[in-house]
Amino acid sequence: MAASPFIIIAIDGGAASGKSTSARILSERFNLLHVDTGSYYRAITAELLRRNVAAGDLPAVRAALAGLRLGTRLSGRSAQMEIDGRHSDDDIRSRAVNDHVSHFAAIPELRAALLSYQRGLADVARTHKFRGLVMEGRDIGSVIFPDADFRFFLHADPAERARRRAGEGQQDSIAERDRLDTSRKASPLTCPPGATSIDSTHLTLEQVVTLMAVPINAKLGPA
Numbered sequence: 144m145a146a147s148p149f150i151i152i153a154i155d156g157g158a159a160s161g162k163s164t165s166a167r168i169l170s171e172r173f174n175l176l177h178v179d180t181g182s183y184y185r186a187i188t189a190e191l192l193r194r195n196v197a198a199g200d201l202p203a204v205r206a207a208l209a210g211l212r213l214g215t216r217l218s219g220r221s222a223q224m225e226i227d228g229r230h231s232d233d234d235i236r237s238r239a240v241n242d243h244v245s246h247f248a249a250i251p252e253l254r255a256a257l258l259s260y261q262r263g264l265a266d267v268a269r270t271h272k273f274r275g276l277v278m279e280g281r282d283i284g285s286v287i288f289p290d291a292d293f294r295f296f297l298h299a300d301p302a303e304r305a306r307r308r309a310g311e312g313q314q315d316s317i318a319e320r321d322r323l324d325t326s327r328k329a330s331p332l333t334c335p336p337g338a339t340s341i342d343s344t345h346l347t348l349e350q351v352v353t354l355m356a357v358p359i360n361a362k363l364g365p366a
């Protein structure tokens with residue numbers, strides 16, 4: 144029997160579009176390494192804020208970035224970023240990070256620092272015998288893995304997304320972050336040509352996951 148292929152799945156979309164939950168379910172269903180790249184932009188933002196570096200102060204951002212040691216640790220099927228040997232989940236969903244992360248994420252040098260780090264996680268997935276990688280973010284199907292086996296773009300009505308975030312108990316300016324993420328010059332949030340666009344406004348999570356899982360299952364077979 145032919146060996147099962149190693150697959151890469153890219154899921155992009157705006158804030159609270161359902162990326163993380165569907166990516167997590169797919170990672171469990173097919174034994175894939177799950178990578179939430181938004182958490183990496185958040186972790187770096189939290190670290191720079193801790194160091195009192197402002198997004199508008201490019202020389203300070205560059206100097207701080209040059210000194211950060213990025214590592215990875217696995218927690219179950221999730222690849223978590225360590226900065227200077229530390230992983231911190233505590234403050235990455237804070238109001239301050241929500242407010243600043245899109246400004247830091249618009250800086251080309253910061254995106255460049257994360258590009259090879261993110262691509263390198265495919266090797267981490269292979270080394271740890273995952274059947275593939277499911278990576279979610281804003282530019283995964285357009286920039287990080289444009290040749291991914293599957294590229295999905297999730298979107299949903301802004302009111303519905305605000306309702307979802309409020310349900311998670313988070314204060315988040317979704318519309319403003321989406322505006323910044325879509326309008327920036329470096330790797331803007333966009334549905335790349337050829338990606339499968341899914342409007343999740345009136346779909347249950349299970350329906351969204353099923354839309355993604357059917358073609359994946361055809362290629363990979365069940366875990």
Ligand code: DC
Pocket residue numbers: 157158159180181182184185244245248249279280281282283320324
């Ligand atoms: O997915 P999230 O809401 O946790 O992402 C936080 C921010 O990080 C988002 O507003 C934009 C940025 N981001 C990005 O620019 N590119 C990615 N691949 C992932 C996130």
